[in-house]
Amino acid sequence: MTKRKLVVIGGDAAGMSAASKVRRMQNEWEIVVFERGQYASYAACGMPYYIAGMVKSADQLIARKPEEFREKQNIDLRILHEVVEIDSDKKRVRVRNLKKESEFWESYDDLLIATGASPVRPEVAGIDSKGIFGLSSLQSGLDVFEYMRDHRLKNAVIVGGGYIGIEMAEALLERNLKVTMLDMAPEVMTTMDPDMGKLISKYMREIGVDLYLNEKLDHFEFKMGKVTGIVTDKRTLDANLVILGIGTRPNTSLALKAGIALGAKDAIRINKKMETSVANIWAAGDCAESFHLVSKQQVNIALGTVANKHGLIAGENISGGSGEFPGVVGTAITKIKDLEISRTGLNEKELKDLCIPYKTSTIISSTLPGYYPGAAEISVKLLIEKTSGRLLGGQIVGKHGAAKRIDTLATAITARMTARDFAFLDLSYAPPFSPVWDPLQIAARTFL
Amino acid sequence: MTKRKLVVIGGDAAGMSAASKVRRMQNEWEIVVFERGQYASYAACGMPYYIAGMVKSADQLIARKPEEFREKQNIDLRILHEVVEIDSDKKRVRVRNLKKESEFWESYDDLLIATGASPVRPEVAGIDSKGIFGLSSLQSGLDVFEYMRDHRLKNAVIVGGGYIGIEMAEALLERNLKVTMLDMAPEVMTTMDPDMGKLISKYMREIGVDLYLNEKLDHFEFKMGKVTGIVTDKRTLDANLVILGIGTRPNTSLALKAGIALGAKDAIRINKKMETSVANIWAAGDCAESFHLVSKQQVNIALGTVANKHGLIAGENISGGSGEFPGVVGTAITKIKDLEISRTGLNEKELKDLCIPYKTSTIISSTLPGYYPGAAEISVKLLIEKTSGRLLGGQIVGKHGAAKRIDTLATAITARMTARDFAFLDLSYAPPFSPVWDPLQIAARTFL
Numbered sequence A, B: 001m002t003k004r005k006l007v008v009i010g011g012d013a014a015g016m017s018a019a020s021k022v023r024r025m026q027n028e029w030e031i032v033v034f035e036r037g038q039y040a041s042y043a044a045c046g047m048p049y050y051i052a053g054m055v056k057s058a059d060q061l062i063a064r065k066p067e068e069f070r071e072k073q074n075i076d077l078r079i080l081h082e083v084v085e086i087d088s089d090k091k092r093v094r095v096r097n098l099k100k101e102s103e104f105w106e107s108y109d110d111l112l113i114a115t116g117a118s119p120v121r122p123e124v125a126g127i128d129s130k131g132i133f134g135l136s137s138l139q140s141g142l143d144v145f146e147y148m149r150d151h152r153l154k155n156a157v158i159v160g161g162g163y164i165g166i167e168m169a170e171a172l173l174e175r176n177l178k179v180t181m182l183d184m185a186p187e188v189m190t191t192m193d194p195d196m197g198k199l200i201s202k203y204m205r206e207i208g209v210d211l212y213l214n215e216k217l218d219h220f221e222f223k224m225g226k227v228t229g230i231v232t233d234k235r236t237l238d239a240n241l242v243i244l245g246i247g248t249r250p251n252t253s254l255a256l257k258a259g260i261a262l263g264a265k266d267a268i269r270i271n272k273k274m275e276t277s278v279a280n281i282w283a284a285g286d287c288a289e290s291f292h293l294v295s296k297q298q299v300n301i302a303l304g305t306v307a308n309k310h311g312l313i314a315g316e317n318i319s320g321g322s323g324e325f326p327g328v329v330g331t332a333i334t335k336i337k338d339l340e341i342s343r344t345g346l347n348e349k350e351l352k353d354l355c356i357p358y359k360t361s362t363i364i365s366s367t368l369p370g371y372y373p374g375a376a377e378i379s380v381k382l383l384i385e386k387t388s389g390r391l392l393g394g395q396i397v398g399k400h401g402a403a404k405r406i407d408t409l410a411t412a413i414t415a416r417m418t419a420r421d422f423a424f425l426d427l428s429y430a431p432p433f434s435p436v437w438d439p440l441q442i443a444a445r446t447f448l
Helices: A013-026 A042-053 A064-075 A138-150 A162-176 A194-206 A251-257 A302-318 A348-353 A402-416 A417-425 A437-443 B013-025 B042-049 B066-073 B136-152 B163-174 B194-207 B253-257 B304-316 B348-353 B402-413 B419-423 B439-445
Strands: A005-009 A030-037 A076-079 A081-087 A091-095 A102-107 A110-113 A118-119 A154-160 A178-180 A210-212 A217-223 A226-232 A236-238 A241-244 A247-251 A281-283 A332-336 A337-346 A359-365 A379-384 A391-398 B005-009 B030-035 B074-081 B079-086 B090-097 B102-107 B112-113 B117-119 B155-159 B178-183 B210-214 B217-223 B226-232 B236-238 B240-244 B248-250 B281-283 B332-334 B339-345 B357-365 B377-385 B391-398
Touching: A005 A013, A005 A102, A005 B419, A013 A110, A013 A302, A042 A162, A064 A076, A064 A417, A064 B155, A064 B304, A076 B117, A081 A251, A138 A241, A138 B304, A162 A178, A162 A194, A162 A241, A162 A332, A178 A241, A194 A210, A194 A332, A194 A337, A194 A379, A210 B339, A217 A332, A217 B013, A236 B391, A236 B439, A247 B117, A281 A302, A332 A402, A337 B163, A348 A359, A348 A391, A359 A437, A379 A437, A379 B357, A391 A402, A391 A437, A402 A417, A402 B240, A402 B281, A402 B402, B005 B013, B005 B102, B013 B066, B013 B304, B030 B079, B042 B136, B042 B163, B066 B074, B090 B332, B112 B304, B136 B240, B155 B163, B155 B236, B163 B194, B163 B240, B163 B332, B178 B357, B194 B210, B194 B377, B194 B391, B226 B240, B281 B304, B332 B402, B339 B402, B348 B357, B348 B391, B357 B439, B377 B439, B391 B402, B391 B439, B402 B439, B419 B439
Parallel strands: A005 A030, A005 A110, A030 A076, A110 A281, A154 A178, A154 A241, A178 A210, B005 B030, B005 B112, B030 B074, B112 B281, B155 B178, B155 B240, B178 B210
Antiparallel strands: A081 A091, A091 A102, A118 A247, A217 A226, A226 A236, A332 A337, A337 A391, A359 A379, A379 A391, B079 B090, B090 B102, B117 B248, B217 B226, B226 B236, B332 B339, B339 B391, B357 B377, B377 B391
16 A cells, blocks of 8 residues: 555544554554644543542543654644644645644545534523533543632532533532532433432432432523522522533534534444545544444444544554444443442333333342442343343442443343343352352343 | 152252242242252352351351241252162152161152262372361361361461462461462463463462462371371471362262263263253253353363352253253352452363464553552453454453453353454443453454
């Protein structure tokens, strides 16, 4: 293959994974990465723990510095450079140097769009007040940290009880703030079924989170440009710090303007090779679609694991290989204080929407044999296809050692195993690790 | 189906699982279980932790008392009753009441042999001295506990560095004994490859175990009938407590005498329905064979998880169902102090013996992102088939949170996944649980 030039838009997980993979496979190629922020290749998921004070320095969240990419991998990573236009006819991008406020055109042979996603900001009065933060880039985490340091804050309100919401609830409790959470749904964590979500809502109240469910944000109150309160459809709450945790939107306006087809949730439509609808333009990460192996539908999942895998496959194919991204099963995990939470596959609502007949089984068991010190409660819910017995999804809520077991189920769902296949898997057992029947297998066994 | 009578020989995991399953499916049947020991349905694997003093009462290790089986499930469980002969022509067993020293014949329609396995006792001088213990039944654990309580012991020697050996090393260190371990092999834990075993040997020395490798037991020294020393091919070691951890043998002399075919390791030959070579006689648990899904050979694996699953399948089929035990992949897990150890599939020696061409990859990673408190080292070794890339086995050695990840690999091996399939599995990620690429996936990725 002749010497080519790859341009990557976005220098985080997907973009840098792809760039690194191309470099490993094509030593001669020119690789340029434009990152509009100040940081590249960072652990965005670590921010709640940085804000909590558990991670001492933000530097620890940076996997690799721009210089390292340049020096060790010969990847020309330019921070504070924003791509503002894609010209696919002439195979070039228009780039704004944010520091110098100048612009230039950069040509490419292959272009990878890895622009990520941004937190949804509801269009309500007061949304632009200071003290209201979404959380996605490393910069946004630093902003929260600095705002907390520079102001004497007392009341934090978190809008949305999803992953970001509950991780930030833990972080802000750690920082001794009064934490209130607002969610439109009847329980927090709506990626779980309400019966499992209820366990989480209950625990959050136990650890001191003021939880307002079935309640809707109306607007924000502010004074001197800073947020002072949040008004819901039922009440007004004091708030001098607000965290928005109501989901993300893929950053795809650039792609849209260039005539690249969008798909699920307005993410960039891609095939298994990470090719977009336009020749020589690829997409990967939070801005792109993924194929869901259970629903058989295109979805958009903004998670670091998926972004890394997207990037690796894109890198293989850009370099001339033929990798395929097999898809996702919707696995996710989190914790709040001592409560661990995980899920994979489809939940009841998703199955109903897809008209897939299913059966469920929910059991309460123990992470370890009852006699072993540290044995903790674990609740497991499994969902199987009514006709075939095939595993469709599962949810775990429990204490130490509970949630990571979801990986076994994610693997089994990917392999299209039935509840019976799963119940008889040869999983590991010793008293410091598990009861003799793993809790997930106990749940599977109830279907036999 | 008409009312039938099931007789079960052996009242632990396999036997009681089967009896309970038959009772659930056949309310009218007569079910009699003969157990030669004093205890039934106990957690044998908990004994090292009882001996260590971590489990306060031996009662905690008993899952269910004989009365409970009788009263709640109408299962006639008779302890201290040993079956001494099987007469398959007349469909009856000869039973010795060990308390009354009397004998009687008991008829059956179906007979399940679940006689378990016993620790191997080498035939060397002094082996019958007091203070030398194998570890299998609950009784043997209680015997060790009492011997320690009644004697002022100082020097414990463990013969064999396998699962029982290293769990007992931890237990005896907890009890402040000087612990010496002897193994014929170059490293402990020979179900792992030597490069992984080496990590374990090193750690055991660090925590104060005197380890003699490549060294062979010759005989025992004793005084007044009690063990005082152990003589190897290289030296003599003081010992007033000896634990034998050199494997188990299936208890199948009864089956052999009855003309029932034996197979691997002289375990009872069974098909996937748990039927033996003789009509209406079934076998399950440590005394029976299992099919190994990777080697495609019959093996004998004496583990509680397998015994429970065998029992459940036997119970289904005895009741008139049609369950099949799919097989094992050789998964096992243990720990010593803070070092966790697990394995699944085949190791290098096993692959060489089977003439299967393979490739390996060994990586060192972290159980959590480096910045997250509690991140610990984990070493992962994967083995794949050279031609197909299919996963054949894996081994994990690491600190907190390392070893239980083996379940994901065991599931993937069962599903016949390749390293590529595995690398792109949608496993769970959040900083308190995992790095963004799971260490097992990092190992799999190196094959791409």
